[in-house]
Amino acid sequence: MKKFIIVGSGAGGATVARELAKKGKNVTLIEKGPYTKIKDAFKHYENAEVGVELLKTSCVGGTTLVTAGNAVRTCQEQLKNIGIDLEDHFKEIEIEMGVSTLPDSHFGPGTKLIMDKAESLGFKTQKMPKFINHETCKPCGKCTFGCPRDSKWTSRKYVDEAVDFGAKVIDNTAITEIIIKNGELRGVKSKDKEFLADCVVLSAGGIGTPRILNRSGIDAGNNLFVDTFVTVGGILGKIDFNTEVTMNALITLDDVILSPHYSGILNNKLMKFNVSKGDIIGLMIKIADEPSGTVLENSVKKYSTSNDVSLLAKGSAVAGAILTEAGVDPTTLTSTPARGAHPGGTAAIGQVIDKNLETELSNLFVADASVFPKAPGAPPVLTIVALARRLGKYLGNEF
Incomplete structure (x- = not known):
């Protein structure tokens, strides 16, 4: 055989x-x-x-x-x-x-608020298809x-x-x-x-x-590409967004996607405001980055091109507008460094x-x-x- x-x-x-x-x-x-x-x-x-x-x-x-x-x-x-x-x-x-979208019972107040305010600003918003069994899932923010x-x-x-x-x-x-x-x-x-x-x-x-x-x-x-992303977020008191199903909605631009996303990096950056994890809400901005990287035997080289930076800036501006419309104090808005997951x-x-x-x-x-x-x-x-x-x-x- x-x-x-x-x-x-x-x-x-x-x-x-x-x-x-x-x-x-x-x-x-x-x-x-x-x-x-x-x-x-x-x-x-x-x-x-x-x-x-x-x-x-x-x-x-x-x-x-x-x-x-x-x-x-x-x-x-x-x-x-x-x-x-x-x-x-x-x-x-x-x-x-x-694969299906999750029922309304699995959408927390933060995600619902982001979806509502994105739609009020004229952005296309939908529930994210998931391979999650809603019957056994208890939203806890630990998907990743x-x-x-x-x-x-x-x-x-x-x-x-x-x-x-x-x-x-x-x-x-x-x-x-x-x-x-x-x-x-x-x-x-x-x-x-x-x-x-x-x-x-x-x-x-x-x-x-x-x-x-x-x-x-x-x-x-x-x-090499990595689907570069950043997460933009700020303070919205006692929203408990960190315990919601992550990326449960999808906001689609022409060449950028946004999705509700909590990041511990935001938490670290916003500690100067004396807040807890439950006071932070955020949006991920993900792009199809240009294939500007190389995998070598002992290292990996990857940089963001001018087009990548432009798209991330575009998505971040939209995220900032949605979050501000949702009630986030704009003086608290911050971003993670660029990261890649794919x-x-x-x-x-x-x-x-x-x-x-x-x-x-x-x-x-x-x-x-x-x-x-x-x-x-x-x-x-x-x-x-x-x-x-x-x-x-x-x-x-x-x-």
Whole structure:
């Protein structure tokens, strides 16, 4: 029987592993980080300062454990234009993941106020689609720390299903490179061990995947984007916004999105006003940043272009207007530094991989945000899962 190795257990890797295991394939899923309790996922952040602060985690389930549970389709039309139609995959995974907007009972006063005032100023506002089970969710503001009630879809669910179908999971093992002999793929290696396979799928993320590819002689790591964002906020006494479901609404501009968002960084900045967490309200401004970064062996370089800065300023001005209309004292408005949560583009379709997500080395595939041809400027989980599901079904039929 052919052996498959999947490197990384986030949205892409877990999905491919599950699809292959369902078909009875011999699957081994290898994860750099540990198998941790979902509620403890915040302990495994591996943030890095790369010009903007880059947020990511390493554990079984990856960054899906600390997402806000947002379920928006991204890059669908662009991918369709290059021959990748994900419509049926989106439809099926949205049912599986329980994608829907949350009921009114799960909208706190801060989010409701932001939505109301944004609409009164003429901005397009809607509820954010979520893969959160409202029946078990009790709003607590901890989505991005690791849901204490496991009410949010995470790729751990797919990992567990893959195991039920016979897949093997190896954690705490960082894969360093691909094993190639006589020009053919033979498996992967960590620092002290080799794992043989007939087919390998890299899902180590927008930073990890290109590093493995480069060490294996495949040019990757250019055109890095991170979906740059800032959070603008200020003081609105006793709103208790910090306990609400984060990013529960979406405000769409032409090239910027805004969403209600509490950040502890704002709390630190506003302490001079002698306020508590419950007195702070904020809006995230997220852009599709230009691919101005590069992933190197021992560093990552990323800078914000003049266009990126202009878009962030535009979004911040709108956020300030909405928050002021909501009653925030404008003299307290402040912003976090620029950060990034969705690194990708570093093994892009049409540059490093083909439409089947295969590299120039036969039987070596990629399934994570590194394959995106451009920054989505919005949460990418749903699209990563759709691409990985498509790949898993392709591999299941081909091998």
